[in-house]
Amino acid sequence: MTYVVGVVGGGQLARMMIPAAEALGLDIRILAEVEGSSAKLAASEVGDYRDWSTLRQFATAVNTLTFDHEHVPTDFLHRLVAEGVSVQPGPDALVFAQDKAAMRHRLSSIDVPLPGWSVAETVEQADAFIFDQGGQAVAKTPRGGYDGKGVRVISSGSDVSDWLDAGPVLMEQKVDFVREVSQMVARRPSGETVPYPLVETIQKDGVCAEVIAPAPHTTPDHISEAARIGVLIAESLDVTGMLAVEMFVTSSGDFLVNELAMRPHNSGHVFTEGAITSQFEQHLRAVSDWPLGSPTLRHPWSVMVNLFGDAGNDRIQQILDYSPLVSVHAYGKAARPGRKAGHLVVSGDELDEVLALARAAGAIGAASA
Amino acid sequence: MTYVVGVVGGGQLARMMIPAAEALGLDIRILAEVEGSSAKLAASEVGDYRDWSTLRQFATAVNTLTFDHEHVPTDFLHRLVAEGVSVQPGPDALVFAQDKAAMRHRLSSIDVPLPGWSVAETVEQADAFIFDQGGQAVAKTPRGGYDGKGVRVISSGSDVSDWLDAGPVLMEQKVDFVREVSQMVARRPSGETVPYPLVETIQKDGVCAEVIAPAPHTTPDHISEAARIGVLIAESLDVTGMLAVEMFVTSSGDFLVNELAMRPHNSGHVFTEGAITSQFEQHLRAVSDWPLGSPTLRHPWSVMVNLFGDAGNDRIQQILDYSPLVSVHAYGKAARPGRKAGHLVVSGDELDEVLALARAAGAIGAASA
Numbered sequence: 001m002t003y004v005v006g007v008v009g010g011g012q013l014a015r016m017m018i019p020a021a022e023a024l025g026l027d028i029r030i031l032a033e034v035e036g037s038s039a040k041l042a043a044s045e046v047g048d049y050r051d052w053s054t055l056r057q058f059a060t061a062v063n064t065l066t067f068d069h070e071h072v073p074t075d076f077l078h079r080l081v082a083e084g085v086s087v088q089p090g091p092d093a094l095v096f097a098q099d100k101a102a103m104r105h106r107l108s109s110i111d112v113p114l115p116g117w118s119v120a121e122t123v124e125q126a127d128a129f130i131f132d133q134g135g136q137a138v139a140k141t142p143r144g145g146y147d148g149k150g151v152r153v154i155s156s157g158s159d160v161s162d163w164l165d166a167g168p169v170l171m172e173q174k175v176d177f178v179r180e181v182s183q184m185v186a187r188r189p190s191g192e193t194v195p196y197p198l199v200e201t202i203q204k205d206g207v208c209a210e211v212i213a214p215a216p217h218t219t220p221d222h223i224s225e226a227a228r229i230g231v232l233i234a235e236s237l238d239v240t241g242m243l244a245v246e247m248f249v250t251s252s253g254d255f256l257v258n259e260l261a262m263r264p265h266n267s268g269h270v271f272t273e274g275a276i277t278s279q280f281e282q283h284l285r286a287v288s289d290w291p292l293g294s295p296t297l298r299h300p301w302s303v304m305v306n307l308f309g310d311a312g313n314d315r316i317q318q319i320l321d322y323s324p325l326v327s328v329h330a331y332g333k334a335a336r337p338g339r340k341a342g343h344l345v346v347s348g349d350e351l352d353e354v355l356a357l358a359r360a361a362g363a364i365g366a367a368s369a
Numbered sequence: 370m371t372y373v374v375g376v377v378g379g380g381q382l383a384r385m386m387i388p389a390a391e392a393l394g395l396d397i398r399i400l401a402e403v404e405g406s407s408a409k410l411a412a413s414e415v416g417d418y419r420d421w422s423t424l425r426q427f428a429t430a431v432n433t434l435t436f437d438h439e440h441v442p443t444d445f446l447h448r449l450v451a452e453g454v455s456v457q458p459g460p461d462a463l464v465f466a467q468d469k470a471a472m473r474h475r476l477s478s479i480d481v482p483l484p485g486w487s488v489a490e491t492v493e494q495a496d497a498f499i500f501d502q503g504g505q506a507v508a509k510t511p512r513g514g515y516d517g518k519g520v521r522v523i524s525s526g527s528d529v530s531d532w533l534d535a536g537p538v539l540m541e542q543k544v545d546f547v548r549e550v551s552q553m554v555a556r557r558p559s560g561e562t563v564p565y566p567l568v569e570t571i572q573k574d575g576v577c578a579e580v581i582a583p584a585p586h587t588t589p590d591h592i593s594e595a596a597r598i599g600v601l602i603a604e605s606l607d608v609t610g611m612l613a614v615e616m617f618v619t620s621s622g623d624f625l626v627n628e629l630a631m632r633p634h635n636s637g638h639v640f641t642e643g644a645i646t647s648q649f650e651q652h653l654r655a656v657s658d659w660p661l662g663s664p665t666l667r668h669p670w671s672v673m674v675n676l677f678g679d680a681g682n683d684r685i686q687q688i689l690d691y692s693p694l695v696s697v698h699a700y701g702k703a704a705r706p707g708r709k710a711g712h713l714v715v716s717g718d719e720l721d722e723v724l725a726l727a728r729a730a731g732a733i734g735a736a737s738a
Contacts (some may be wrong), residue, residue, distance in 0.1 A: 019388030025699025330394025
């Protein structure tokens with residue numbers, strides 16, 4: 001029998017797992033939220049993962065269950081594990097990607113560098129943290145935030161009184177960083193762990209816009225420290241599949257862990273063309289407990305640029321017409337302002353040239369801001 | 370509306386067009402011969418392409434019609450063209466991939482080097498050609514042969530009397546070649562033509578077993594002559610999509626055109642990992658008349674090795690366990706002796722190492738001959 005991987009969620013990450021599943025000879029089944037999803041080609045079922053019977057029926061018919069996103073309730077996942085389903089990553093790991101406060105607590109107990117942080121339950125507690133931080137802090141809702149949503153830079157606890165009415169708020173030091181990086185790590189249940197080369201991520205308005213692989217401005221010590229942090233988190237939290245550790249780099253060159261994602265991640269799209277093993281193939285190999293592939297880069301430099309708003313046929317053709325060196329990935333989504341609709345990758349020997357070409361191609365057909 | 374490419378045939382070539390269609394944001398629909406085909410993920414229909422109403426219904430609902438194989442009757446394709454369907458490659462080109470005698474006639478009128486050839490309708494005519502060739506020749510059925518089928522090395526016309534009973538037989542010089550190469554070319558209907566780097570193909574028992582990109586033992590003159598031949602054939606025969614020109618290299622270093630294929634081809638699988646633009650993506654771009662991509666190689670050397678017989682989960686896992694540097698492509702086929710069930714690709718800086726690793730990986734789990 002062919003091994004079956006089930007993916008909860010029909011977004012672009014599930015879509016980009018399809019080619020990897022085909023190459024490996026795995027059967028992939030996707031539980032999509034809606035008809036016509038990004039991953040519709042392998043969407044064997046359309047349903048609500050928050051409905052226990054829908055999720056259970058889907059999960060018990062696959063060999064391994066994994067995810068396009070981190071939103072599946074962990075109590076459901078615990079019940080699936082109790083029923084013998086292989087859930088990768090498991091709920092005891094996934095909770096740290098769902099709940100940023102739980103993540104801060106957990107990471108504080110292992111040897112990884114963190115920004116200052118605290119959990120505030122009242123405006124007064126938030127004010128006290130802000131005072132300690134010199135008048136400014138970053139407030140985050142522990143759950144549900146992404147791409148800049150659920151994040152506010154505040155100078156008074158009253159700025160998040162609405163959030164505090166709903167529950168505790170994570171307060172974090174506003175880090176004075178010089179750049180942001182992402183360390184990706186693959187880990188399989190039986191223990192093999194493979195860190196990817198560190199990449200630099202360039203955010204615009206809290207959303208990842210560009211990724212450079214490998215991260216420029218790094219030393220061998222930097223690179224090994226980033227890999228150490230990534231592997232330690234993967235092992236300590238028992239993460240399986242792909243883990244993305246987003247980090248700040250301070251002016252003194254130190255890393256501070258910002259966010260975790262336990263799935264293929266926007267910062268790893270660059271590896272599809274840029275590395276021997278794409279993050280999508282690596283994720284499927286890891287969650288299936290198959291041998292992991294090499295993360296070795298194919299080129300001195302690769303750059304990924306997100307395509308926001310629209311990646312329909314017309315824009316894609318314009319981009320391809322601009323340069324034969326550009327590889328595109330459209331997500332099959334209807335155009336909508338600001339939406340991540342696709343991405344492109346350019347590789348080459350000179351970073352300046354690669355970056356300039358990727359940016360110019362990404363600007364073609366882009367809606368003016 | 371999203372552009373729709375329809376593919377006749379559900380084999381591994383159609384299967385490997387699926388990731389390319391997803392990346393480009395094209396809708397791909399496949400008319401497969403059977404349920405459970407290699408390309409089942411996008412098999413929107415199962416039916417017989419030799420049935421006019423089945424083919425017509427499928428073809429008239431897509432923006433461009435293309436092929437996984439060359440077997441669709443050209444009279445059907447002429448009728449589709451007359452109805453306004455964009456058939457790529459068109460029947461006037463495709464006939465030269467279907468009928469080897471027609472191909473020899475056509476290529477004799479343009480400036481490309483061919484082996485000696487003749488069409489025999491009787492045993493006596495076959496004997497006369499064999500005599501001219503010094504006692505041995507290669508006989509081919511003009512239609513239907515592939516992977517060594519429909520080909521015999523003969524020393525007497527009576528060796529093909531069974532074939533002659535059914536119709537004319539193509540007689541060709543038995544070329545004393547030192548190696549075989551394949552020149553792939555992409556061409557779009559509006560005329561843009563992109564030749565790929567020449568590759569060497571290594572056949573076993575008349576079947577492609579290994580491909581090396583770029584072809585070793587070549588000079589710049591060789592490379593430009595191969596590209597000239599490929600581009601001339603593509604333009605002269607009005608081929609669209611991918612064209613593979615298989616050629617012999619003689620001991621004096623000359624090329625002689627052996628076979629043509631007008632679709633992605635086994636000798637081009639190496640470009641998926643080895644080049645900026647895979648042959649599957651290039652084919653879809655070409656038949657859709659979209660801008661073509663760069664064929665530039667990502668690595669000094671890439672080697673493809675076919676996996677015969679079986680590429681099921683167990684064998685694939687063993688291969689991946691052997692080396693993290695191996696990329697695999699399983700075709701989702703049931704195991705059967707001698708069947709092309711998948712392939713693998715290894716890339717790197719040193720040909721000896723890449724070739725040794727690819728061969729060793731390909732031997733893992735292989736049935737003993």
